[in-house]
Amino acid sequence: MDEKKLLFSARDITKSFYGTQALKGVDLDVYEGEVVGLIGENGAGKSTLLKIIIGVQPQSSGEMTMHGKPFAPSDPMEANREGIGMVFQEQSLIVNLTVGQNLFFGHEKDFSHLGFINWNKMYEESQKVLDEVNCGNINPRKKVLDLNFATRQMVEIAKVVNVTKSGHDDQKCLILLDEPTSVLSEQEVQNLFTEIRKLTAKGHSVIFVSHRLDEVLEISDRVYVYKDGQNAGNMPIAEATEEKLYAAMVGRETTTEYYHLDEQGKAEDDVVLETRDLGLSGVFKHCGIKLHKGEILGIVGVVGSGKEDICSVICGDLKPTSGEIYVKGKKVSYSSPSQALDDGILMIPKERLVEGIVRGLSVAENIALSNAEKLSEHGVVSKGKINAQADEWIDKLRIKTTGRDAELISLSGGNQQKVVFARALASGAEIIILNHPTRGVDVGAKEEIYELIRNVVAEGKSVILLGDTLDECIGMSNRVIVMKDGLITGEFDADADNKPSQVSLVSLMM
Amino acid sequence: MENVSTTKEKRDWKKTLQQNYSFLVVILMIIIFTILEPSFLNSRNVTNLLSDSAPLMIMAAGMTPVLIMGSIDLSLGSMCSAANVLMLQLMLKMQPSIENPYIIFLLAMLLTLLFGAFGGFILGAIQVKLKVPSFIASLAFMSVWDSVALLISQMPVKIPKAMKMTTNWYKIQLGPIGLPLIIAVGLTLIYHFVMTRTAFGRGIFAIGGNERAARIAGIRVDRYKITVFVLNGVCAALGAMFLLVKANSSAPTVGEAFTLMTISAVVAGGTSLVGGSGSLVKSIVGVFIISIIKNGMNMVGVNVYWQKVVYGIIVLLAVTISTDRTSRSRIVK
Numbered sequence: 001m002d003e004k005k006l007l008f009s010a011r012d013i014t015k016s017f018y019g020t021q022a023l024k025g026v027d028l029d030v031y032e033g034e035v036v037g038l039i040g041e042n043g044a045g046k047s048t049l050l051k052i053i054i055g056v057q058p059q060s061s062g063e064m065t066m067h068g069k070p071f072a073p074s075d076p077m078e079a080n081r082e083g084i085g086m087v088f089q090e091q092s093l094i095v096n097l098t099v100g101q102n103l104f105f106g107h108e109k110d111f112s113h114l115g116f117i118n119w120n121k122m123y124e125e126s127q128k129v130l131d132e133v134n135c136g137n138i139n140p141r142k143k144v145l146d147l148n149f150a151t152r153q154m155v156e157i158a159k160v161v162n163v164t165k166s167g168h169d170d171q172k173c174l175i176l177l178d179e180p181t182s183v184l185s186e187q188e189v190q191n192l193f194t195e196i197r198k199l200t201a202k203g204h205s206v207i208f209v210s211h212r213l214d215e216v217l218e219i220s221d222r223v224y225v226y227k228d229g230q231n232a233g234n235m236p237i238a239e240a241t242e243e244k245l246y247a248a249m250v251g252r253e254t255t256t257e258y259y260h261l262d263e264q265g266k267a268e269d270d271v272v273l274e275t276r277d278l279g280l281s282g283v284f285k286h287c288g289i290k291l292h293k294g295e296i297l298g299i300v301g302v303v304g305s306g307k308e309d310i311c312s313v314i315c316g317d318l319k320p321t322s323g324e325i326y327v328k329g330k331k332v333s334y335s336s337p338s339q340a341l342d343d344g345i346l347m348i349p350k351e352r353l354v355e356g357i358v359r360g361l362s363v364a365e366n367i368a369l370s371n372a373e374k375l376s377e378h379g380v381v382s383k384g385k386i387n388a389q390a391d392e393w394i395d396k397l398r399i400k401t402t403g404r405d406a407e408l409i410s411l412s413g414g415n416q417q418k419v420v421f422a423r424a425l426a427s428g429a430e431i432i433i434l435n436h437p438t439r440g441v442d443v444g445a446k447e448e449i450y451e452l453i454r455n456v457v458a459e460g461k462s463v464i465l466l467g468d469t470l471d472e473c474i475g476m477s478n479r480v481i482v483m484k485d486g487l488i489t490g491e492f493d494a495d496a497d498n499k500p501s502q503v504s505l506v507s508l509m510m
Numbered sequence: 511m512e513n514v515s516t517t518k519e520k521r522d523w524k525k526t527l528q529q530n531y532s533f534l535v536v537i538l539m540i541i542i543f544t545i546l547e548p549s550f551l552n553s554r555n556v557t558n559l560l561s562d563s564a565p566l567m568i569m570a571a572g573m574t575p576v577l578i579m580g581s582i583d584l585s586l587g588s589m590c591s592a593a594n595v596l597m598l599q600l601m602l603k604m605q606p607s608i609e610n611p612y613i614i615f616l617l618a619m620l621l622t623l624l625f626g627a628f629g630g631f632i633l634g635a636i637q638v639k640l641k642v643p644s645f646i647a648s649l650a651f652m653s654v655w656d657s658v659a660l661l662i663s664q665m666p667v668k669i670p671k672a673m674k675m676t677t678n679w680y681k682i683q684l685g686p687i688g689l690p691l692i693i694a695v696g697l698t699l700i701y702h703f704v705m706t707r708t709a710f711g712r713g714i715f716a717i718g719g720n721e722r723a724a725r726i727a728g729i730r731v732d733r734y735k736i737t738v739f740v741l742n743g744v745c746a747a748l749g750a751m752f753l754l755v756k757a758n759s760s761a762p763t764v765g766e767a768f769t770l771m772t773i774s775a776v777v778a779g780g781t782s783l784v785g786g787s788g789s790l791v792k793s794i795v796g797v798f799i800i801s802i803i804k805n806g807m808n809m810v811g812v813n814v815y816w817q818k819v820v821y822g823i824i825v826l827l828a829v830t831i832s833t834d835r836t837s838r839s840r841i842v843k
Contacts, residue, residue, distance in 0.1 A: 317726065341728030349726050356726070358719035360786040369716055369727040372709035380707050423727060 013062035037220030085160030100126035100140035150188035259475030267295030278323035284486035298477030315347035316340030346429035364390035370427035393422035414445025543806035564690035572745025580785025581644035588655035590765030593750035598760035630743025634736035718785030
């Protein structure tokens with residue numbers, strides 16, 4: 001390593017959003033001509049770090065250097081000038097423009113004369129750029145719309161290589177790839193790797209982020225592991241094995257008190273919800289789930305495993321394309337969440353601001369959102385009942401607010417989430433789907449929410465839990481289902497005294 | 511600390527003004543027009559002004575929940591035109607077979623209201639089922655109802671002499687206030703009660719505030735949306751009936767001006783185009799603002815064609831004043 005030149009380094013980078021710390025001080029070194037793998041669970045801080053490096057958002061503290069000089073980009077353009085380019089998780093090409101137009105998007109001036117663009121010249125240049133990354137077979141005059149995803153990915157990489165090299169041909173670049181293989185087939189992945197190796201042979205470097213450990217092991221020279229926004233390991237590829245990486249990603253084991261394990265009860269035998277061979281075309285299939293009375297059923301899996309979509313189907317937000325759902329033995333089919341609520345199923349959604357709360361309404365109104373109809377007498381809802389209900393829940397859940405009439409948006413994240421909880425509890429639903437109930441909530445409030453969930457099931461209600469972390473999901477659940485690529489790949493009992501290990505779950509997730 | 515409190519007071523003062531500016535505007539308008547034309551405040555003109563505002567108020571009552579819900583209806587005026595000519599043609603058709611003119615009137619009115627409900631249902635259902643934004647869906651229906659009105663009758667038609675007495679109720683006065691306005695205010699207040707005190711009404715506010723959250727929380731979003739548009743259609747048809755009775759004749763373009771006037775009135779009253787907030791009581795004030803401006807401009811002698819310019823400016827002004835630009839919510843229709 002020593003004889004190689006340091007290209008980029010990040011020291012003690014931290015980042016906090018609205019009080020939650022996404023990064024708690026991570027380091028990263030990249031030498032010229034190497035591929036650095038970066039792995040970690042969802043929310044470990046990988047994407048956050050990449051966004052800081054490319055200049056989409058600034059770090060809260062910490063230093064970065066590029067080419068040995070201090071580096072603090074204020075926007076991606078500045079990062080590009082320093083030789084850093086990124087292929088984003090979401091494809092950033094404009095699909096109704098041609099490949100060439102995309103490659104030189106924002107640089108049309110270089111080809112214009114008296115305000116008119118010389119398209120031929122642009123397409124000639126485009127061909128050169130594509131040749132450079134060995135994609136000469138792509139026609140730059142084709143619309144991106146007409147290309148498959150793998151080819152688009154290559155165009156995207158070509159674009160990044162081009163912008164980072166513009167002006168200084170001998171400048172060494174750093175290319176950031178965020179989950180580049182998720183849409184690629186086996187063969188396409190190999191092609192991508194070939195291209196990456198060509199880039200590194202020229203002295204350029206790559207940071208490669210992926211959920212697929214085998215790929216990381218294959219392409220990387222060194223691997224960094226992040227966990228909960230901190231360094232959890234850094235090893236040359238020769239020392240790394242899948243087991244070692246899993247162990248590093250997962251870290252500490254469950255703590256008993258945190259999840260109120262002593263309060264974990266036994267589920268009853270009655271099945272309140274069952275899915276048979278449930279499927280949503282292209283997302284998940286053959287899913288059979290049984291939820292018992294008084295049970296917390298955890299579902300784990302990486303993003304895109306289908307766990308979120310199963311919940312959307314069960315709560316009536318999406319219609320399944322195959323299979324059946326039974327609630328208390330009765331076959332059901334929902335076309336909207338309101339129908340599911342009639343059967344006592346309600347979801348607490350993941351994106352609180354987008355799906356969970358109504359900003360302009362007060363705390364009391366938000367709590368009454370799901371049960372206003374039940375509160376009404378002869379169609380009229382009395383303000384007194386709404387207020388009494390609000391006071392009851394504010395007291396019960398210790399919601400910190402200036403009053404029931406305060407606008408919900410003025411509360412802290414944890415307290416907003418408690419309001420959403422209060423709504424679910426007040427609705428009388430007996431099957432509550434918790435989609436990341438502790439997302440964006442600080443530690444103290446988290447513990448209160450855990451206690452709340454324990455109380456809910458103690459009353460005989462049932463919960464499906466998509467945890468914010470694996471640890472949380474295992475700690476809280478009576479049973480855990482593992483999903484991968486739309487299929488259930490495992491099921492574990494998780495009694496209080498016999499929790500499955502995270503490593504055994506992770507190996508089925510990836 | 512002192513500084514903080516003064517800025518806070520300033521903000522509170524500004525907020526109070528933002529919330530209640532419509533009352534100030536009414537008073538200001540009255541003062542301005544009285545100075546320009548002293549006869550503006552004489553009893554005959556006031557009576558006129560008040561009775562003129564009845565059809566607009568009914569349509570504003572229908573439109574307010576549509577805007578609160580975060581939707582818009584650009585076909586309102588066209589629906590009004592179509593309902594207007596339809597009702598008169600129905601009366602003419604029934605004349606030979608039914609003797610009692612009052613029964614004819616009531617039947618024709620009922621069928622016209624049903625037509626309004628039907629139109630609103632189609633408009634709502636298209637948005638909900640085909641996921642077409644209300645702006646586009648209602649723009650399309652604007653064209654449809656305009657044509658329907660002209661297909662039913664191209665020319666203004668008078669109510670036959672034999673049925674004139676059915677329109678007498680429109681002239682009943684209780685002091686300066688006419689029966690039409692009393693009906694309009696009464697219906698608006700009933701709708702106001704529905705919006706503030708029923709699960710349906712609260713649901714409409716929630717949909718306007720965050721439709722996605724409302725749906726996930728189990729509110730019957732689709733049903734509520736369609737219902738609001740049905741009621742809006744009924745209000746448009748009822749407004750059309752008022753216009754028919756008031757003018758004693760039908761006209762296929764009678765509603766044309768009402769789309770913009772109604773939206774102006776609701777927005778001037780203080781209902782947000784972003785959705786999620788507003789009130790029918792505020793819309794009553796908004797209707798008076800528009801009526802005073804319309805009447806005042808006529809009194810002062812402003813060209814009719816210039817009046818539309820004024821309504822356009824009112825919408826922009828009202829939106830600018832009432833929009834909280836610190837929030838990130840944008841008006842997307």
